[in-house]
Amino acid sequence: MRDSSADNSCSSPRTPNLRQRRRSNEIPPEILKSNGTILLVNDKFKYKSMWIRAYSSLWMLAFVSLIIYMGHLYIWAMIVVIQIFMASELFNLLRRANQDKRLPKFKLLNWHFFFTAMLYVYGRILSQHLVNTVTSEKIFYRLVSNLIKYQMVICYFLYIAGFVWFILSLKKRYYKYQFGQYAWTHMILIVVFTQSAFTVANIFQGIFWFLFPALLIAMNDVAAYFFGFFFGKTPLIKLSPKKTWEGFIGASVATMIAAFTFANFLGRFQWLTCPRKDLSTGWLECDPDPIFKPEYIPMPEFISHWIPEKEIAVLPVQWHALWLGLFASIIAPFGGFFASGFKRAFKIKDFGDSIPGHGGFTDRMDCQMVMAVFVYIYHQSFVVQHDYSIDVLLDQIMRDLGFEEQLALYTKLGQILQERQLMHI
């Protein structure tokens, strides 16, 4: 349970309010008015809350580091667990206990859609990896490739089953509540699974593309907190009365510098930069991508007076990192503002209370979600060399033809290309 509420976006002496039905999570309306006294600098309880927050932050950091060390598959498992908790928090949020008693199996419907979404999203992303893992045994291979071939149909029928179930369970006076819950379920699943789909795709491209953005967001959060703690004076936005312009700008500068240096540090580890093509958990070795190979640029003049080295080693990925840092400091905080606005709109204080000092999982993940989507899109558009037509055809070949047919295609194509080359010469 959280004792100190001072570290959230609103602090409270609680004054009773007779009309509203009190829930432990509600904000009394008087707090929203008195903007001036909310800033962290003026808060007397801030040191105590800071220690609680730091303590749970350290635990989370240690845990995430351990998982990163263990590998891609475990990171994926961690993300699945986080998703389940987030979905749980969000499903429970706008549910009303009164109506729920009359609709017995409605909660089960939510989890049915959750399972369908999970099958669909991870089926698409990990299908090729799964095939690569099970090519050892013939029976498994055939089973898996059939599952992948019909994956879309299976997911579609599961969804339609849920849809029909929903319609058959509509009860006379609860139509509006049930439709509201149905829409709410869809919105939650879309938000939760979109970002996790992109996160998982990032992970298998190389842990760097998951770890680095997550670090930047965490860095931005921590830096904003400390700059606001010591220097914060001008409020930033009405939605989150504790954010300040000093915190925002300080954090942006700190994030961009950190982005440039972290990228250099992280880019040297093969464990982090190599893509994983299957679902194994062993050690990885690969020929690093050109953007992780250091280039030597001559040291600019004003620095060379103090430092003996003549050149700096810059990984090309560091220039990409600057863009990621810019996004993390300017745009990603809007994920946090969105969540704050949402909480105010529905008069709730936090999405849950799993993490002491921070609130629920969704409170921690709100900015991460916006960042993960951006990183995947950035990576696909600017880092990876893509050829759309080749990818589509290769996809079809891998999915629809059997192994022998693929070999036959390969030999025939080879012959044709060779003939053409001979003709040109």
Added chain:
Amino acid sequence: MQKDTTTTTSSTPPTNTGRIKHRKRSNEVIPEDGKANGGKLLVNDKSKYKSMLIRAYSSIWMIGSFVLIIYMGHLYITAMIVVIQIFMARELFNLLRRAHEDKQLPGFRLLNWHFFFTAMLFVYGRILSQRLVNTVNSDKVLYRLVSNLIKYHTVVCYSLYITGFIWFILTLKKKMYKYQFGQYAWTHMILIVVFGQSSFTVPSIFEGIFWFLLPATLIVINDIAAYFFGFFFGRTPLIKLSPKKTWEGFIGASVTTIISAFMLANIMGRSQWLTCPRKDLSTGWLDCDPGLLFKPESYSLLGWTPHRFPWKEISILPVQWHALCLGLFASIIAPFGGFFASGFKRAFKIKDFGDSIPGHGGLTDRMDCQMVMAVFAYIYHQSFVVPQSLSVEMILDQILMNLSFDEQEALYRRLGEMLQQGIQRMT
């Protein structure tokens, strides 16, 4: 304006018992309707002939314009779908809006259309990108421009979405948070429903108009057959959500739909205009090799029919078996799209989504079952039809036609790597 109320799923009794608490809107359903189920069946309705004529008149107009557009071609059908989408989105956007709050939020309506435009760019960009490339293959400058646009297509759409997201957050106004978040969620749900189904419809069209026309026709036949079976024979109510539907109508329509699926597939499958896929965005005539699916196979009837029967064998296109599955889905599952829409209208106490079509309601009322069917048709096609008709020769043809020489070599190299990895794992 909705004059004749007996044609929709719930009618208003001639006397209104006043309910003081409810604020009356012209579109509202009087709540007593749900109870008196017995008086709703179409068989007992006295003014049913008049409503049937109005409905038939607008149906004929819709079918007529639809046939004309099919004749004109793939690009025009896509344009028609885009127009239908715009109207559906507008109906749905206006539905849960409250005029009072809207006056205090000036730019909010524009935000809906911004997201609509972004969704359209994203969906149609993905679907039509390959065909656009094929169309401009001849012109070098245009080809480069188009390839760059396609390469950065996702980034552009994402930036537009993020712009809308930030705009939304910056326009949050103090006492209207809940209304604004509700509208935001509502906008997303509408766009997903509308664009989700169209992003399945348009690829079906370009695979061959057959895969768009047959499912749409089946839904129309199912609707019309259910109406007429209910008109003449309907006695037992089917589901509380739609008091006018009856079991007799449902079963009669199912049988009719499956039989007509089988026969329509035969008729439609013989036309090259309907069965050939379109590889680019041209509008001219189409010529192609129909593929195994549309080549008639003859089955002899000798053991099955009496000797006097004139036909000794019937020719069946293999696609007719697929059509049976489509017909089964159209009659059993697709009506649930209609039930969903009915339930939604009851939940929010509205009579129709709009009033564009006399006798039928708005566009969304017509498209509710079509949407469910279009998604199924595309998924069915991709999972069961394409793999059957795919062969090494066809893919080889695609590779040689669609890719440039360098791309072909790159594909060859990558395929070799993947096959080698596979072989390594097996040994």
